[in-house]
Amino acid sequence: MEFVIKISQFLLSLSLLIVLHELGHFVPAKAFKTRVEKFYLFFDVKFSLFKKKIGETVYGIGWLPLGGYVKISGMIDESMDTEQMAKEPQPWEFRSKPAWQRLIIMLGGVTVNFVLAILIYIGMSYFYGDKFLPNENIKDGLFIESTVANKAGLLTGDKILEVDGYEIENFNEISEKVLFGKNITIERDGVKSTVTLPEDFLSQLIDSKEKSFINLRQPFVVVEVPDTSYNKNSGLRKGDLIVGINDYKTKYIDEVLQGLEKFKGQNVTAKVVRDKSEIDLPLSISDEAKLGLVYASSSTPATLEALGYYQYNTKEYGFFESFPVGLTKAKDRLVSYWEQLGAIFTPSTGAYKGVGGFKAIFDIFPNVWSWQAFWSITAFLSIMLAVLNLLPIPALDGGHVMFLLYEMISGRKPGDKFMEYAQMVGFFILIALVLFANGNDIYKAIFD
Numbered sequence: 349m350e351f352v353i354k355i356s357q358f359l360l361s362l363s364l365l366i367v368l369h370e371l372g373h374f375v376p377a378k379a380f381k382t383r384v385e386k387f388y389l390f391f392d393v394k395f396s397l398f399k400k401k402i403g404e405t406v407y408g409i410g411w412l413p414l415g416g417y418v419k420i421s422g423m424i425d426e427s428m429d430t431e432q433m434a435k436e437p438q439p440w441e442f443r444s445k446p447a448w449q450r451l452i453i454m455l456g457g458v459t460v461n462f463v464l465a466i467l468i469y470i471g472m473s474y475f476y477g478d479k480f481l482p483n484e485n486i487k488d489g490l491f492i493e494s495t496v497a498n499k500a501g502l503l504t505g506d507k508i509l510e511v512d513g514y515e516i517e518n519f520n521e522i523s524e525k526v527l528f529g530k531n532i533t534i535e536r537d538g539v540k541s542t543v544t545l546p547e548d549f550l551s552q553l554i555d556s557k558e559k560s561f562i563n564l565r566q567p568f569v570v571v572e573v574p575d576t577s578y579n580k581n582s583g584l585r586k587g588d589l590i591v592g593i594n595d596y597k598t599k600y601i602d603e604v605l606q607g608l609e610k611f612k613g614q615n616v617t618a619k620v621v622r623d624k625s626e627i628d629l630p631l632s633i634s635d636e637a638k639l640g641l642v643y644a645s646s647s648t649p650a651t652l653e654a655l656g657y658y659q660y661n662t663k664e665y666g667f668f669e670s671f672p673v674g675l676t677k678a679k680d681r682l683v684s685y686w687e688q689l690g691a692i693f694t695p696s697t698g699a700y701k702g703v704g705g706f707k708a709i710f711d712i713f714p715n716v717w718s719w720q721a722f723w724s725i726t727a728f729l730s731i732m733l734a735v736l737n738l739l740p741i742p743a744l745d746g747g748h749v750m751f752l753l754y755e756m757i758s759g760r761k762p763g764d765k766f767m768e769y770a771q772m773v774g775f776f777i778l779i780a781l782v783l784f785a786n787g788n789d790i791y792k793a794i795f796d
Contacts, residue, residue, distance in 0.1 A: 353714075361726045363389055369461055373418050373457050383420070384420055393411070395411065422444060443764075461730045462731070469675070472727070473665045476720055481520075481658055486519060486564070489535075490507070490508065491562070491565040491600070493558075494556070514529075527561075549697075550691065550702065565600040567589055569643060591620070681728060685728075708788075
């Protein structure tokens with residue numbers, strides 16, 4: 349059932365983005381009286397799942413879910429319809445239109461993607477508001493269990509204050525800023541200092557295959573004491589909070605684990621919080637520093653607030669307030685993704701190792717249906733789709749825009765043969781990128 353929910357969200361988001369992107373090309377093309385021969389969701393290699401001709405356009409759904417397209421008459425695109433291009437230009441063809449009209453048609457898709465992302469962020473700000481954990485409310489620092497981060501100088505208990513001069517305001521910013529940052533200003537035991545990360549820090553993280561990086565320090569909450577446990581008669585119950593072992597205080601999981609290591613192989617007295625009262629219970633710690641029970645590795649914001657560990661802030665926005673907030677969120681996400689893309693195209697960072705394809709996108713959707721998560725992911729994917737489509741690679745919108753700008757500036761239109769060859773080169777580059785990204789997915793699935 350979880351797979352069905354994830355795949356449903358994935359396909360719905362992908363379909364929405366593709367249809368609206370192609371609509372961004374379709375509408376201005378029709379407005380400029382340019383013939384659109386096909387409008388397809390997914391690719392119809394050899395056959396279609398559905399198609400219907402309305403007027404001069406065939407609308408359909410292909411079977412290969414790698415994107416979608418509109419086929420515009422008189423345009424050298426992925427269809428490589430050289431037969432049509434060999435004929436005399438017709439007034440209703442793309443190539444017969446003024447350069448500025450062709451530019452608007454080509455920019456229509458990415459424009460819709462950017463506008464869609466902005467509208468989603470505005471809508472989410474209005475309907476959901478913002479719930480966040482201010483950085484100043486993380487009193488005892490962060491849980492940094494990555495050996496790569498530890499080696500670089502970041503330790504559990506550190507408070508991360510700034511990244512490359514950018515002041516961290518809330519917890520949600522930290523991981524991403526650190527991943528693509530260099531100079532990290534921290535506070536450790538009340539003393540401020542700067543940790544400089546190595547240039548290939550991200551590469552080291554990817555190679556380490558560690559699943560976690562920076563998290564909130566969590567309370568040690570008992571989930572289950574199995575009947576087979578050597579502590580089954582200790583009196584521990586589900587929901588108990590272990591806050592001490594003998595005279596050793598253990599407010600967080602990492603401290604409990606340190607305490608277990610310190611007292612392994614011993615019988616100890618644990619301080620346990622139950623129903624807001626503190627009690628002492630006898631526990632046995634194995635030679636392997638285990639308690640023989642199941643505990644929660646993470647808790648919800650509501651639980652963390654109820655236990656008094658963290659205080660979250662909530663902001664609600666009125667209808668008109670949500671517009672500048674949503675616009676700012678879209679801008680910040682765009683800047684962030686552009687920085688990530690810059691790191692990916694800088695080989696020394698090793699960020700390219702983390703590039704993923706369709707499986708990586710599929711994996712970011714939650715196992716339960718959440719409209720808030722769905723719209724948040726869709727907004728990010730819309731920005732990602734817009735930025736990638738603007739790359740100056742022939743076969744992408746950015747490639748067409750590049751040649752159109754050259755034509756408008758120089759007054760010379762590239763020849764059809766040149767455009768055909770450029771389209772072929774761009775197509776092979778695009779295929780190589782797709783194979784690389786999805787190859788990374790396959791490699792990780794096999795070896796991680």
